Structure formats: structure tokens, C-alpha cells
Amino acid sequence: MPNSANSFERESWPTLTVNSRLARWRLLEYNEAQIKSGLKAWPTPNIMPLTAWLKQVWVQSWPEQYILTPLQSENLWAQIARQTLWKKKLDLLHLREAAKKAQEAYTLIQQYRLPVDRESFSRTEEGILFLGWAQTYKNWLITHKALDPASVFDNVRTSMSKGRIPLPKGIVFAGFEEVTPQFQEWLDFLKSKDVHFEFDPEIPAKQTSALPVQGRNIEVRKYNNNTEEAIQCSRWVRAHFQPGIKIGIVVPDMQAYRSILRRELTAELTPDSVFPWVEKNQPFNFSLGTPLSEEPMINIALLLLSTQTNKVPLRVFTSVVKSPFFSSGQDNSASAHELEVNLLKNNIATVYLSMVEKYFDPGNSKQIFVLIQKWKDFIKEGEKKRIPGLWGEEITDLLKAIGWPKSQSSLTEKEFQVYESWKECLDKLASLDVVLGELTLRQTVETLTAITQEHAFQEKTNESPIQAVGLLESSGMDFDHLWVMGCHSDALPALPSPNPFLPVETRKQYNLPHSTAQRELEFAHNSVRRLIAAAPNIIFSHPATNKNTELKISPLLLPYNDLDQEPQENTHISKSHRLKDQVCLKKPLQVFKESVTLPTTKQEKTVYTVKGPGGGYGLFKNQAECPFRSFAHHRLHTQPVEFPEFDFDHRQRGILAHQTLDNFWKETRSSKNLLNLAAQNSLQEKIESAVLKAFHQQDFGQLKQPRFLELEKQRIVALILQWLHLEMERTGFEVVDREKATYINISGVRMALRIDRVDQTQDGKIFLIDYKTGDIQTNDWFSDRIKEPQLPLYALGQSPSAILFGQVKKNHLQLKGAIDPAINNTGLTPIKFKKITELTDCSDWDELLNYWKRKLTALADQFISGQTEVDPVDGKTTCKNCGQQTLCRIQNFETVDPDEEEE
Secondary structure, three states: OOOOOHHHHHOOOOOEEEOOHHHHHHHHHHHHHHOOOOOOOOOOOOOOHHHHHHHHHHHHHHOOEEOHHHHHHHHHHHHHHHHHHHHOOOOOOOOHHHHHHHHHHHHHHHHHHOOOHHHHHHOHHHHHHHHHHHHHHHHHHOOOOOOHHHHHHHHHHHHHHHOOOOOOOOOEEEEOOOOHHHHHHHHHHHHHHHOOOEEOOOOOOOOOOOOOOOEEEEEEEOOOOHHHHHHHHHHHHHHHHHOOOOEEEEEOOOHHHHHHHHHHHHHHHHHHHOOOOOOOOOOOOOOOOHHHHHHHHHHHHHHHOOOOOEEEEEEHHHHHEEEEEEEHHHHHHHHHHHHHHHHHHEEEEEEEEEHHHHOOOOOOOHHHHHHHHHEEEEEHHHHOOEEEHHHHHHHHHHHHHHOOOOOOOHHHHHHHHHHHHHHHHHHHOOHEEEEEEEEHHHHHHHHHHHHEEEEEEHHHOOOOOOOEEOOOOOOOOOOOEEEEOOOOOOOOOOOOOOOOOOOHHHHHHHHOOOOOOHHHHHHHHHHHHHHHHHHHHEEEEEEEEOEEEEEOOOOOHHOOOOOOOOOOHHHOOOOOOHHHOOOOOEEEEEEEEOOEOOOOOHHHHHHHHOOOOOOOOOHHHHHHHOOHHHHHHHEEEEEEEOEEEEOOOHHHHHHHHHHHHHHHHEEEEEEHHHHHHHHHHOOHHHHHHHHHHHHHHHHHHHHOOOHHHHHHHHHHHHHHHHHHHHHHHOOOOOEEEEEEEEEEEEEEEEEEEEEEEEEOOOOOOEEEEEEEEOOOOHHHOOOOOOOHHHHHHHHHHOOOEEEEEOOOOOOOOEEEEOOOOOOOOOOOOOOOHHHHHHHHHHOOOHHHOOOOOOOOHHHHHHHOOOOOOOOOHHHHHHHOOOOOOOHHHHHHHHOHHHHHHOO
């Protein structure tokens, strides 16, 4: 290497960095140095990534060949792979990932001057595929006069030797830890032309000995988990943050820490930014952004674009229509919500765009109407083929027509940056015209989605002296204080990830990156040495566990870990500055107890007495389950609306079975007629007739599908046939009523009830039957709070001799319930009255009826008195599907154990 030039000459040299992050960091350092020297203005230094500089000098030479972007190269490899795999009738689970690996292999061959030995490559199917792909790739480059990104080094060197590109006087290379053979050839060429160059810092020698720690304050810490680790690191940053101090946070596995660390740094450094009306630029920078596709504004646009049929899943449709990023969700939010409720009430699982207009008023919902019309028109265009650039224009026109992304004047600063990134992705899509040719709409959207997934979005802020970077990005950076997080044995050193398209012996012989465990160990060791040299004060930390997995300290840190430490406590870190931790008062907090009653008004009482609260027996069931649920459901009317299933859900199946039995008994009427049908072998025919009638009486969308209709018919016929054989075992009875409407008044609450079926035995006894196609719990009839009050309520108005659940469920067919013990020979096996007596202290049937009356009256009294207490009868099951947790704030009470509820 030539001797270094003097400092004046050196300042005129370009500084070429290993990555963009270091270029920005070096520019920040340079600017701060000029400010400290008292300057108010200075020329911008020539600092840029090496790859950008090579491309710049190549383009300035007016070459005949153009350089492919990495995206163009990757998609070209994917295109070649797709064609080859189709011809050979082979399949790869992740074609795009295979293309990336092939692109990586081609790059490594050039960077490390690897021999392409056909014999070695032909030993594996991947190697054979790669040879064919590589030749096709080279031919394409020649035909289109293009250059692979990895070949720019060689072409720049050739052009410099021919005088087409002027030689620089000198170059400073920053942040390089390794020089590939390809790079070295260029350096040798520069040296032969008397071009001065320096490495800052010097490339470390390949050695594994420990770095002397003189002059370094090194700590190794262990925390319970990565959340605690991030919290303590953020407090440490706050404690050391002051003007002129450079602080670094290096994370080997940044993806695992990014969201947690960003959250805690924000909470500590700008605690008031928790308020939505406060917009602040954060005083820190992250090296890795999140995929653009994860930004809500982009995600909803991709969701709409990726739905390219007239049939749209309900969740997708409502997400699009209600989105605030479309005009329909901005200007017609009330109509969008009303449309969603209408679809849910009609149990629509799949929305047909051509038929959805009947569920809303287009005259009052102009933006929703426009959205649906433009969506349908766009879907029709999907049958055509166009180059990606033209599809990009179509996509832009569609989104603009439906008001995406809001008015640009109403976008926040971050949303505007997201929008600009989206336009960059559309430009990238257009750059694939020459590579991919004409595509279908589906292929285009898939490609655009992949581009947004790989396009890292990072909110643009001024470069900050607080940097959170990955292990590679930290190369060449110096700090005053440095914290290296996540230093457990699974992350440092990283697991090898060898390229499958390169022969094993080649990977080992040339010691390629990520090829072997030894290679990763060497890289990790040199990285630790570099980090120790990067700052006088360094903390290495690692979590003790990750979920349920125990983690060990990285073996590379053992020389610096004097003690087998237990997880650190918070005492060695300054106090928290998070806003929620600042809520403290000089006086002790007073305990405030909310009232557990909200008395019903006179108007409410009148409604309950005359019309009733609605919902049938549901009021008593909810009151028994939890008083607050009953209050929210029947007085606040906040019942949740569930999304329907794509197949029949349990409710629909129950309705069809119920309707079939009702149709059957409407004509059959008695056990005698039932037995006659069985004797005449016409029972199944009668059931089939009842099933078809039930189908016509319902309006489920699935019933319009002939094949589905036939399968559901077979299922219900088989189920009802088994059920009726069970009914034949009973003693004689007559079905005297079906769907019997009745009213009862309990403590001023008028209840409208509908009894599925009323049977009368030969001796005149009345049996009440309610069909259930799910599980049944008769024990709930005898608890202090009657959680299944339906049949006990029926009993109050009818004075029956038995109440029975008819469980019409495959493999669980039974008539189960309570019968007056004075009745014999029913052909049924009721609950033993001895057990009922143990649970209720009732010795006979009349006492049991009075027991139910007392318990149900107590529930009615609680409701009328306005009890609103959050008191679930069984937290593990009551709260699971309640839907009122946000309103009742059950998490703030000790009624439910969160751990038990999750189980």
C-alpha cells in the first residue's frame, strides 16, 4: 500500500464507505467537527458508499452497457428459474428465495474468483440448475448490453486502464473488515497507477486472540428477558445523553429487538410523544427500517389490489370500505359502518361486488359506490397483459379515483414519506419492464407486493448522535459509549447459512461468508474485537430467557465476564423517565370505589313491563353469568356482532336441524304416527321432505350451491333419523304444540318466550322440550345463579311435569332433564331426584318449581335494581366469549386470573 499523503491532500480524496449508514455517520462527524472549529459554512465532503461511487463513475463515462439494479437482477434470476422449473416439471417451495440464493452464488463467484468446475457443480441437482440459469443470465446480459451489479468492479478497472474513467488522486476506504479477491485486484491496479489509498480503520488481522482491554471500561450484564434488557438500555442512554456525546447501540439480531427498543427509547427520550397530538423527531436513528408493506396505508392498498375476483371475503371488504385511507372511510364512515352491520346481520361471509349495492343506499354513500364501481372495473382489466410500468399507471389511476391516500395536504409527515416510498416502489416496478415483459395483473401485484416487502421504510430524520445499528452496519463507527445487546450464544456467533448452489468443497476451500461454523466464529470474534476498539465504555448484555427457552452468554464474551452474574436489578440504572412512571403524588392515592348499581329509570321500567327488554331468556342468562354483561347488553345495547363463517357455523346448522324437526312433527304429531312411518319404511322419505322444506325456509348463501346442498341434506337426514329412533323408545306421547309463544312477568320484567316443543303423555302430563345441537349443561339448573335459565323459565309459565333438553348432536343423542319423580314409565332416564335434592334441598317437584321461581325472581330483581357489578360467575368461561371486556375493564379486577384465562 502506498504511503499516506499529507492531511491537506487527503481531505480532497473521496471517502468510500462499506455501507450507506457509515456514509451518513461520517458526514455527521465531519459536520460536527466543522462546527466545533467555529466555521459557519463549508463545502460538502465527498463521502459515499463504494458501490454508489463505482456506479457514478461508470455512468459518467458514457458507457455502452448499463448496470442492472439489484431488484432487476433478482427478478431476472426469478424469471429464468421459473421458466426452467416449468420445463423440467420441477418445483421449489420458495421460487423467489431460490432466485436470491442463485443471485448470491453468482456474486460470490465474481467476488472470490471461484472456479466454475462443471464436475463439482454437477454432483447436486441445485448445482446443475445453477449452471443452466447462469448461462441464460449471461446470455441475457450480452443481448441487452447490461452489467451484473457484481461485475462493476471489474468493468470500472478496465475502463480506468483504458483512460475512459479518470483515476482519483487518492481514496479513503472506511469500515471495511475484509477485502475480497475482486476488490484486491482493483487495489493492486490502483497501486500500480500510483493512486494513494488508505483504510480507516485498518482492516483487522485474522486472529482469534483476545483483545487487550487496557483503557477500556467493559461490563457484561444479564437480564431476565429482552424486554428488560431494552428497558435498561434505554435508561442508560437517557443517563448518558448530552450534546457532543456519541452513543451506539449494536444488536446482532436487530429484527428481534427493533420494535421493543424503539418503544423504550421513545418512552425514555421523548416521553410526551405518547400523546397523539405531539409530533416530535426522535433523537435516535435505526439502521433497519420496517417493510413498507407493513405500513397501514400501504397494507390496505395492497389488500385491495390483491383481491382480483368479484367474490371478496367479508373481512377484506369491510377493511377496505372502512379504511380512513380511502374516501369511503373518510367521508362515508357512518354509511360504511352501517353497510358492515347489514352484511353481518345477513350472515354474508363472501361479498359479491356485483350484488352488494342492495345492502346500502348508493345515493347517500357516493364514495362507497365509486369505490365498488372502480374496484369492479379494475378486476375486469386483470384479464389483460401489460408491461409492469403500464400496470403501475393503472394502479395509480385506480387509487387516485377512490381517494387514496387521502388528500395530500391532510397527510402527516410520516404518511407523506410513506407515500413517497410507495412512488419509489412503483418506479422500481416500472424498471422491470425490460426484465419481465408483459404480465397479468395478478403477477404484477405479486411483484409489487414483493417490492414493498423488501423496501425498508424508515422515517427520515436528521442524523443523530444516538445510533441503533446491526452488527454489520456498525463497522467503522466510533462512539463515546456503546451497548451491545442480545449477545447470547444463539446470535453471536450466528448460525452458518451456506449457499446451496455452490459445491461444498468450494465453500470450504475459499472460506466463503456464512459457509461454515468456523467462518462465522472468526467473523463474530473480529466483530467483538472491533466493537471493543470502537468505544472506551462498553456494555455487553444478553437475556437469560426467550419465552420458555434458556439462553447462555456468548462464549466470545467469557474472557470479559469476571463473574457468573445473576440477572441485574434496576439499581445500577438511573430512574425511569417514561411518562407512566412519572405519575406520582406527594399524598397517598385515595381508593375510589365505583357504584355497582345504576338504577333503572321510570321510562325503562315502563318499557320492561309493557314490551319487555327483548332477547327472550337471554336477559336472565346474562344476569346469571355476570350482572355487568346484562347491563351492557340489555340496557346499553352494546352486543358484539360476529363475523360469519365461510362454511355453516354452529348456529346455522342448529337452525336447520331445528326447522327440520319442527316440519316433521307438524305433520307427524305423535309417537304412534312415528312408529307407523317406521313400519311402512317411509320414515326417511318423510325426513327428506322436512329437510328440503327447511332449506326453502332459510336464506343461507351456502344453500345456493347444489353440491353443498346435497351434502348438507345427507348430513341432516342421517342425524334426524338417528334422533327419531331415540324418540321411538319413549312411551306414547303427542306433540300438542310447537314453537309455542308465551309470556311471563317476573318482578316487572315481561319476557316473551318461545317453547320449541310441548309433549303430552298418555296420562296427560306435560313435557317441555328444547332442542340443542351443541353441548348441554343441566347441572346449571341447580346452581345458585341459574346459568341455563331457558327451560326453568318455561316451567314457570306452564307448570309442566318435566323439562328436557333434546340434544340432537352426532354421537351424543339424548333427552336429558328433570322429571317429576312421581311419574313412572316414561321411557327416559332423567336426572336422579336424589342428586337434585343434594344440590337444591328440594324434596319434590313442586319445591323444585318454587326453587326456580325464587332464583329467577332474584335475577330479575337485580336487573331492575340496576346492578352493574363486574362479577362473572366463572371467569375462565364467562369472560372468554363475552365481548364486553373493553367496557367492563375486567383486567383491572382480580375476579379473573389472566394466566388461567389464557389456558
